[in-house]
Amino acid sequence: MSAVEAGEREGERGGGKPAAPAWRGGFGRLWTAAVVSRFGDALRGAALPLLAVSLTDSPVLVSLVTACGFLPWLLFGLIGGAIADRVDQRRAMWAVDAVRAALMAGFAVAVWLDHATIGLLLALGFALTTLQTLFDNAATALLPSVVGQEALGRANARLMTGQEVMGRFVGAPLLPVLLGLGAAVPFWADAATYLLAALLVASLGVAAPERAPRPAGRTLRQEIAEGIRLLWRDRVLRSLCGCTMLVNIGIGALIATLVLIVTGWLDAGNTGYAVVVTVYGIGSVAGGLVAAWITDRLGRIRSLVVCGAAQLAALVALGTIRGLPVAVAAMGLFGFAGMVWNVTEVTMMQQRSPAEMLGRVSAAFRTLTVAGTPLGALLGGVIAEAWGLNSPALAAAALFACGLVALVPGMRSGIN
Template identity: 65%
Template sequence: MARAAEAGGAAGVGACVRRGGFGRLRSAAAVSRFGDALRGTALPLLAHALTSDPLLIALVAAFGFAPWLLFGLLGGAIADRVDQRRAMWAVDVLRGLLMGGFALALAAGAARIGLLLALAFALTTLQTLFDNAATALLPAVVPRESLTSANARLMTGQEVAGRFVGGPVAPLLIGVGAALPFAVDAATYLIAAALVASLRTGSPPRPPAASGRTLRREIAEGIRALWGDRALRGLCLSVALANVGMGALIAELVVVVKDWLGAGDFGYVAVTTGYGAGTVLGGLLVGHVVAAVGGRFRTLLVVGLVQTAVLVVFGTVRALWPAALALALFGCAGTVWNVLETTLVQQRAPEAMLGRISSAFRTVSIAGTPAGALLGGAAAVAWGPNSPALVAAVLLGAGAVVLIPVVRGGEGTPSHSGKIPLPHS
């Protein structure tokens, strides 16, 4: 029965691809992720070149998460009010112009840590609207029963473009010129904007808004709706704990690889490419993993424990290739988690509240990530360059433990009365 449903979902996605809606959305996501991979590889290397202080490097990552705390809920409320397609392409145009300006500044020799902090903050501020709009738009493009397949295809396509193309190409572009990866990233934003603007599918229909409604009231409704769903509440708290650890790991990954493993730029790319290979594999195997484990929340618990174990290996085995293999398994488990998390939020949220519930979930789950980034920097200074990986392992393990009551209680049914479409994490 599950296999038949999955087959039907895959067929639904295929039909959407033939009509051009999902295909264009997936192409836009892949192009954008290619650019993100160039920037994601080049930015930490640039920060490491500008300063050897782990705390300053961590601060760049922290500034890249902080806007979710300030603007995440507002971005979700706006996403529920506007045409999501137009919001997405407009934001990408702005990000393309911003990144192009940064590339010019870098080429002119004006690169400073302060400029990196401003760039990270500005990009994520715009992302708070983009991500919530993208989450709310997907159910208008593919049928509800196709969401798991659609999310898996989106994430797999993004990782192929980012890890296997963007990641390895980044050092080559850096070798030509430090500004080149950022200039190409600017172009990918503009290409993605054009693809999204060409979508024929607009925002899903909504009931007319009641007079006198304010953004503050609508944001509060989204928070209450998230808290009222026991399963989503437990999942959100689990992700919040884990993301403190992920903040520590992401902020100091370049320090772990280069200063503890003793690997250079090639080693950094090898580790991140191994992670990307695992994420692609996870996208291909997610349906099989769920079928083998039984139950989506049970699967989340298992992959959370797997991620905890491989981070222990990553932080204790001082050799490049075992570290790359450990992060490959970490990425595989992570994609399974992300696909299930995204689909669960989407399927349990009323369509008219999609952006708000999605933004509430994101804001709570990301809230501790900036602090985690600073914690990773402090740990590296106090206990050595491998300690951020071990700190992350402890916190991911704690996040997995939070899911145990949800697994024991069963997934239940959504607590919302208007069961329509969905969000992402």
Template identity: 65%
Template structure:
């Protein structure tokens, strides 16, 4: 397989393995955009109880807290390519069955909750395996560009394409978005299955090794690396704030600015457009500052944007602040993902990635509750200012690792899968 990657900082080639992985990720993200928009609508048509409707979204967080570490350990044990296409095939089959149930009027809130929980549980294995597989497809110098292209493509597909297509599909019936999502999963599975990689030579696991010990190894590796530890702490604090902001953004737009649903749509589109601009910007900023300083810059600029959101009562100011916030959020995500891949031992990358993700996402539900309390106590702008405070703590947590901007643990050549020639 010819991937066209280089070790000098240039981007990965589109032909070959990376192009197929990118296409699979974007196709799947398009389906995800359809499903995540359609599920709340379907839930609202089945019940008028807000708690049950919100529980469908909550099921997108809970499996990461319960199974995220296990997913990372499994990702390091199995053939990552096979894990990716197998998980997508299972998810496609589940959604196809669910679409049939919806079409014949057998959908229920219980079935929605079970579907959302199961899909996210499978995603814990998929996401960690994908993170661990990428370094086998592109050279070390192309990791940053590869992550930027993947994240930008996924945001474009889910944020700008999936949402507008949903109303068109709904004209064909409530089951249509889920049938389309099933098709995207199956198409993505076929693309990943077509990848040709030489099998990595995995070091045999020590006698008596268990999943619990392997998970502990990943946590210890994360904890011992000062830069990764700082990034994880900072991201966890950010996600508490993000939980507060996301849960109450509609309150800020509709009650604080009296902009209605049109204003809310404008705010979310501005955030998405900013994120898309952040993909190409991430490499340029990291090339001049280094990845760790790029993360510091992103967090600092986001604090300023949050202060504008919380204090300036103008829809124009809010959309501009959200665009900047989204741009710097993408710079943050690209840089942190690349640093995790660069600094983790290849045989531990799935576990380190899962430990990072699980610890980082755990605070989001708490943040949502804090956001509701802040809006009640301080008004619609309160949650944005609360989020700014958490971002200040996040930037402070990054300072100890600001000088550790080079990989200290390179992939072991004996454990990284090398691309095979087509």
């Protein structure tokens, strides 16, 4: 058993309190870069659909704006992970952000000059997400070098909580103000956040992890296959990946139809929907604040099971009890448990993967699990039309139940 794995098992038994990441130095700059970038992403994510509906009357073209946020992961996610394991991850991250800043600034100019088209918008979304496949895998692989294995859980929790607060409670609410200054202003702001994030990451004094020399003639295809094989051979990660893929199908169905559930089945109107979404965000932030505390006491696998069961119960309540207060409470619980799940999932993947292969394992995991979300969104609409507006929540609950069953092999692996 490796020292890392032994330390992980000790933490799972509650044998010691993991260290907290120090804010000074590398982690503080990495956290700031992530939060600033998330602010820009929130502005762009909210502004692009509004711009899309002003450029076209086609629902299909408008829906493609969202699809562009998933398709590159399915096409290039594995390649991005393999490249992340070949290069200096810090340099890859700041270079990607510099390119994204240039692309976004160019798009802002097009909007300012009234030359934006739906085709340009779709191309931008596709290009940004394609670059993100390299950035996200490199970021996942870099974090253990910045904070160390023992502080990963708390580092992930702080990163995700900061991003949630900045994106949901600062970026999105600020959009109407920026739009009042001009249609191009949110995109200029997004370009500036990419540039600032690039400067912060470039200033990190983190050495690239040591890697064994690659044999001559080694191809990306062979390296990608190594990452997939490692993911498959690790019983815990394999179980977690299968579980996450199933629950993401359910989450996709819920996201696509939540507005119909609240405004249609509950008849709560736009105000009710805004309240539900806001409480979901509050629950997510609260979950991030206590995620490390929960996993310290329950262990990671048990935390996943408890959180999955809580989300399942929330979905059943949402789909069976016709009342806005119940929906608000259910979505608050759903967001809380979901954030704890996300922090725990990423930390387990980082701790169980060899440093030289973390980019590829992360890419394989993300590619398989991300595929469930657009599939679920499509199924959610079909299910709602066939069996009623509340049925996607119940279908999602059934998928969560199947996902928890998929975790059983991981429970039997010896990590409690």
